[in-house]
Amino acid sequence: MLVTSPILPDFDDFVEKLKTIWNTRQLTNNGPFVREFEEALAKYLHVPFVSVMANGTLPLMLALKAAGINEGEVITTPYTFVATVSVLKWLGLTPVFADVDPVTGTLSPHEVERMITPRTRAILPVHVYGYPCDVAGFHRLSLRYHLPVIYDAAHAFGVKLDGHSVLEWGDLSTLSFHATKVFNTIEGGAVICHTPEMKHRLDTMRNFGITGETSLDGIGINAKLDELRAAYGLLNLRKVDEAIDARARLWNAYTLALKSVPGLRLPSLADSVDYNYSHYPIYVEAESPRTRDEIFALLKTHDIHPRRYFFPAIHQFETYADVRRSGNLPIASRLSEQVICLPLYPHLPLSTPEKIASILR
Ligand SMILES: Cc1ncc(COP(=O)(O)O)c(C=O)c1O
Known part of the structure; x- marks a missing residue:
């Protein structure tokens, strides 16, 4: 039994799309499936504009570029998947x-x-x-220091805070x-972005910067999603509510x-949040009879x-040993040494938690 297993569209429906x-x-x-998929996602997620891409790492790169972050420091978390930080290095930015x-x-x-300088x-x-995240806290920082906030919401599909999509917060997600x-x-x-101009910039950037047969607007890259996966996504969108309900039962x-x-220490839930139950992290504390x-x-x-997501924390990798940091990051270090994410996916038998x-007992 693995930690996760994907939801799949109905096979016959997918064959029809093919x-x-x-x-x-x-x-x-x-193509038409990409455009339809973007509209369906915007509707499902209750956000104004979506620019789909070929994976979840390219959106981080294009969001930073589209926000005009071309040099200097970007403050981020060491308690994440490596892509959050590697894109900064890849873009020639300095993670902190x-x-x-x-x-x-x-x-x-x-x-x-x-850590702001x-x-x-x-x-x-x-x-x-x-x-x-503490989105109100980051909003205040953003206003006080005139800094854009870009959320890596890789885990937050469908999550709502006070009845609104968490993707509404920040400059981009x-x-x-x-x-x-x-x-x-x-x-x-x-x-996810909030203006048609930004959507246009992202769509252009994901297609090499091409704006016409003989024109370019800036330096782009190939970040396009193809029609097969857009069609697959359209069909999987029909499954996601049911999948989140099943995850909640297991959770x-x-x-x-x-x-x-x-x-x-078990994870807790706040009343103000509609969760997607994406992970079930447990933290093994010092009192535990087993490490x-x-x-x-x-x-x-x-x-x-x-x-053991996320272990090591990113600052514990040799590659990132030189990154400027707040103290020795005691909380990220502790969580990463305590955490285990247990198997959680919609078709996991409901008897598995017991x-x-x-x-463990
Ligand atoms: C927090 C986080 N950011 C970024 C990514 C990168 O996404 P992808 O694997 O789709 O490129 C992932 C995961 O896979 C992730 O967990």
Whole structure:
């Protein structure tokens, strides 16, 4: 049993879409399925504009470029997937690490403020596990220091805060539709933006900067999603509500079952949030009779394969050892040494949480 397993569209429905593509032979280049998919996503997510892309890493790169961040420092979190930070290096920007909130693991605005210098150009927080960041706190920082905030919302598909999409916050947000995510197009992703001008800029940038047969607008790249995966995405969108409901049932079953296991901190939920239940992270505390790595190894002997997301934290990799940081990032370091994400996907048997709890007991 792996930590995740993807939702898939109905096979026959997908074959029907493929027949259309086989007839038209339009495989890519902003075709009808990409355009339809973008409209369907904007409607589903309650956001004004979506620019879909070939994976969830390119949206981070294009969002930073489109926001005009061409040099200087970007303050981000070390408690994330490596792509959040590697894109900064890839773009020639300088990552700076600030510490995270001890409960949610999301970047702390207070810690970010301590790291702002005249070289700071943007803030890049991550809605880790779909937990909304302190978006009001980042909004205040953005106004006070005139810094754009770009959210890596790779985990936050469909998440709402106070009844509104969490993707409404910040200058831009990016999504991943990787096969491991709540909603997938196999590989895929998107930038969420708030104006038609920004949508146009992103759409141009993802297609080499081409604006006409003989014209370019700036330096672009190839970040296009193809028609097959857009069609697949349109069909998978029909499945996602049901998938989130099933995730919620499993999530609650985990909390019920694991309450009686000593030494674990379980994830909590806030009333103001509609979650997507993208991960079930448990934190193995000092009082636990077994260490985190002993629990990890024990579950593997039962053919249960959880993941230590995010371990190592990014500042613990040699590649990022030189990144300027707030102190020694004690909270990110601790969470990364305590965390295990348990298997969670819609078709996981509802008996699994109790099975795992009984192994741990
Ligand atoms: C937080 C975060 N950011 C960015 C990415 C990159 O997305 P992709 O794998 O679709 O390129 C991922 C995951 O895969 C992620 O978890």
